[in-house]
Amino acid sequence: MKLLTIKINVFVLILFLLTDTSCQGLLHKIDFHYQVPEMMNDGLLTGVATEAGIDTSILIDAVNAISKGKHNEVHSILIYKNNKLVFEEYFEGHEYKWDGPQYYGNLVQWTPEMRHPIMSCTQSITSACIGIAIEKGSDSLFLPYSFQFNIAGLGFERYGIAYELRLSEHHALFVQGGGSFPFVSEEKEYGFGIHYKYYFQAVSNAKFLWLFESAYRNTFVDFNVRYMNLDGIHQDANFKYDAFFTGVGLGQTYVWESGFTMSYWLGYGPPIGAEFKWQDSVPEDGNSWAKMYKNSSGLDFGLTIGYSF
Numbered sequence: 001m002k003l004l005t006i007k008i009n010v011f012v013l014i015l016f017l018l019t020d021t022s023c024q025g026l027l028h029k030i031d032f033h034y035q036v037p038e039m040m041n042d043g044l045l046t047g048v049a050t051e052a053g054i055d056t057s058i059l060i061d062a063v064n065a066i067s068k069g070k071h072n073e074v075h076s077i078l079i080y081k082n083n084k085l086v087f088e089e090y091f092e093g094h095e096y097k098w099d100g101p102q103y104y105g106n107l108v109q110w111t112p113e114m115r116h117p118i119m120s121c122t123q124s125i126t127s128a129c130i131g132i133a134i135e136k137g138s139d140s141l142f143l144p145y146s147f148q149f150n151i152a153g154l155g156f157e158r159y160g161i162a163y164e165l166r167l168s169e170h171h172a173l174f175v176q177g178g179g180s181f182p183f184v185s186e187e188k189e190y191g192f193g194i195h196y197k198y199y200f201q202a203v204s205n206a207k208f209l210w211l212f213e214s215a216y217r218n219t220f221v222d223f224n225v226r227y228m229n230l231d232g233i234h235q236d237a238n239f240k241y242d243a244f245f246t247g248v249g250l251g252q253t254y255v256w257e258s259g260f261t262m263s264y265w266l267g268y269g270p271p272i273g274a275e276f277k278w279q280d281s282v283p284e285d286g287n288s289w290a291k292m293y294k295n296s297s298g299l300d301f302g303l304t305i306g307y308s309f
Helices: 002-022 056-067 121-136 286-296
Strands: 076-081 084-090 092-096 104-109 145-150 158-166 171-180 188-199 216-234 237-255 260-268 271-278 299-308
Touching: 056 076, 145 260, 158 188, 158 299, 171 216, 216 260, 237 286, 237 299, 271 286
Parallel strands: none
Antiparallel strands: 076 084, 092 104, 145 158, 145 299, 158 171, 171 188, 188 216, 216 237, 237 260, 237 271, 260 299
16 A cells, blocks of 8 residues: 555656646746836837737737647747837747757747747748838838949930949939940040939839839939030031039839839039030031030930849
8 A cells, every 4th residue: 555655656746747847937928917018228119019909818818828838839929019019928949950850959938139040930021011011102112222224325325324222211322324335426425423312202003104013113302423524526526525513303213023123314413614625626606506515414314224123
């Protein structure tokens, strides 16, 4: 009888130890009560879930279910709504280990300071954010890099190549350069420009020429500094002209889902330090034409096609 009692006690002890080990770090979650997330000085404001229209009883049920092991490997739940973090809770789970069984490493209690290997979960997050942005026509719609070819001057035997770097939703740097086609144009020209663009709020699903629907359209204001050097011809008379320009313009950029980009702008900047000189002969309208050319040379028109990514 005594031996039977000892066996029963040992069995109960083992059962207790197994139960305690399996629930370590989780028992405190069973009677979970909602609390406002702690301010961590990480740039995120915190708020109350009920003020954001969230029923805390649903959150409590979710935490209790996870704590009881109903859902496998849920490491954390964070809810960010109305620009505030209204819910933040962490659980036990395994670290990622490439050569571990089922890729499991050590069993740990996850915390805000630990890095989470979320992998393909980012697709769900980014797709949701992009969907919300497109639906609202958010100004966060933009692709940061763009290579473009200026086709506006093709009729004048000119070419232009440009690169644009979007620093943020509103700010971009645009650099372009080009000139006359060698062995095609009788005139010789080269020039370059550095532009700062301020983009207004993007409009999703905008139509180009009311026909072709793009992913989004941006309207922008352009501030630039440009330089031009030209060996030109007017009425069989050769002339040299070079000048700097500081100008302002207005334009729009359309971007399609494929990355195809079309942009156009119109602006003006008066010539600075302009030098105009006839080379060998002066045509009859030489002086008046030279004056007109100086004033009109500040016109800045661009029509580009390219690829954004």
